[in-house]
Amino acid sequence: MDKANYQLMKDLTETEGLPGFEDRVYNLMKKEIVTHTEEIYSDNLGSIVGKIGNEEPKVLLAGHMDEVGFIVSSITKNGFLRFKPLGGWWGHVLLSQRVKILTKNKDLTGIVGSKPPHVLSGEERKKVLDIEKMFIDIGASSREEVESFGVAVGDAIATICPFEPLANEKMLLSRTWDNRAGCYIALKVLERLKGESLPNSLYSGATVQEEVGLRGAETLAKMIQPAIAFATDVGVAGDIPGMNQEDTSLELGKGPILSFMDRSMIPHRKLRDFVVETAKENNTPYQVDIMMGGGTDAGKFHISNIGIPTMVVSVPSRYIHSHVSVVHYDDLEHAIDLLCNVIKKLDRSTVEGLTGLS
Structure with a gap:
């Protein structure tokens, strides 16, 4: 190749x-x-x-x-990021995935989270979770700490996955x-x-x-x-x-x-x-x-x-x-x-x- x-x-x-x-x-x-x-x-x-x-x-x-990706739409008082989609997304593919927040000064890693399944009702577990109910955790404890990291409303959020040929090297992952x-x-x-x-x-x-x-x-x-x-x-x-x-x-x-x-x-x-x-x-x-x-x-x-x-x-x-x-x-x-x-x-x-x- x-x-x-x-x-x-x-x-x-x-x-x-x-x-x-x-x-x-x-x-x-x-x-x-x-x-x-x-x-x-x-x-x-x-x-x-x-x-x-x-x-x-x-x-x-x-x-x-x-x-396709996301944009930071708000920052909660406890330091989590709310986000909106840029392009078409399906809720099933988002949870527990790593993402990259592209701030003006540096890129930061975050994790897409939500209320855990242990506390969901039976009906809630059957549904695709709305993006509005998800958040991104970057390891901050307050809005002020998030802002001190350089994150602002309007920052872009990208997915994370390296380029990699699979076992059949003509099959290409990215x-x-x-x-x-x-x-x-x-x-x-x-x-x-x-x-x-x-x-x-x-x-x-x-x-x-x-x-x-x-x-x-x-x-x-x-x-x-x-x-x-x-x-x-x-x-x-x-x-x-x-x-x-x-x-x-x-x-x-x-x-x-x-x-x-x-x-x-x-x-x-x-x-x-x-x-x-x-x-x-x-x-x-x-x-x-x-x-x-x-x-x-x-x-x-x-x-x-x-x-x-x-x-x-x-x-x-x-x-x-x-x-x-x-x-x-x-x-x-x-x-x-x-x-x-x-x-x-x-x-x-x-x-x-x-x-x-x-």
């Missing part, structure tokens, strides 16, 4: 970047992008892309930098594959294509604030004004016990995901078919997903300006929107291969043929 790839994955997944607090990941993305191109563009919210190629049309490829997988893919596509003579201009990087409403996608698309766009993200793997195959049949190691429909977008059919044909031409494995329970940055890309044909190319992941997640190395590699092959074919006449319905 490529050690440089593993190191990049480790750096991306272990660097914190909550919605509205993406500066650490932004700086890492910028550091990586500048090794491939000096042409870097960033919007006023912090979405960032590197540009290679000098021909029309413009092609946009982006993951999103932000991860806390933030949603969506550092997309950031990784965007960087590797930029790296691979920088020496090519492209028939277009590729803008590749990542957006901010996807988890709270696809906000950076809207501003980035307005800034770049691409003719074609690709969002790269993760999808829900169904290859675990208890999953209904009618909900999702996606499996790790079976190839990247081509989204034919989600809550935020139906892809432009001409572009969809073009991507599928390219995958088949190059014997690139892929999986098809139709899922109404989520959306991606493509939801904003495709309705920007007068409409941008857009496609989502993702990888399946287990346990997203929790403290841990797992993806397969081969899926990442095949997603990079597919996007590179597609982008190399997007010249002016091809792109003109991928717009409209006639």
Whole structure:
């Protein structure tokens, strides 16, 4: 396995970047992008892309930098932190987990706690605990002591889980594959294509604030004004016990995901078919997903300006929107291969043929 790839994955997944607090990941993305191109563009919210190629049309490829997490909402008089979610969370995955409070001066470790089960009623034990009933313990005894540690209302709170290849080294554990997988893919596509003579201009990087409403996608698309766009993200793997195959049949190691429909977008059919044909031409494995329970940055890309044909190319992941997640190395590699092959074919006449319905 490529050690440089593993190191990049480790750096991306272990660097914190909550919605509205993406500066650490932004700086890492910028550091990586500048090794491939000096042409870097960033919007006023912090979405960032590197540009290679000098021909029309413009092609946009982006993951999103932000991860689900929390924000300190109040401090109790006894020194516990109350918190609100940044992005979607399910109460079952939170209790007794370690978290990191990102203060201005240093990071502090805390533990998500609640009233113990020994004192819950039978009915209470059957329910998913509301986040409003949880707290974070950082080892303080008063509000004053918490404040002396530098913690303030509005501080971001991140999950804790190191990057680690599992027993099968292609199975990769981290806390933030949603969506550092997309950031990784965007960087590797930029790296691979920088020496090519492209028939277009590729803008590749990542957006901010996807988890709270696809906000950076809207501003980035307005800034770049691409003719074609690709969002790269993760999808829900169904290859675990208890999953209904009618909900999702996606499996790790079976190839990247081509989204034919989600809550935020139906892809432009001409572009969809073009991507599928390219995958088949190059014997690139892929999986098809139709899922109404989520959306991606493509939801904003495709309705920007007068409409941008857009496609989502993702990888399946287990346990997203929790403290841990797992993806397969081969899926990442095949997603990079597919996007590179597609982008190399997007010249002016091809792109003109991928717009409209006639």
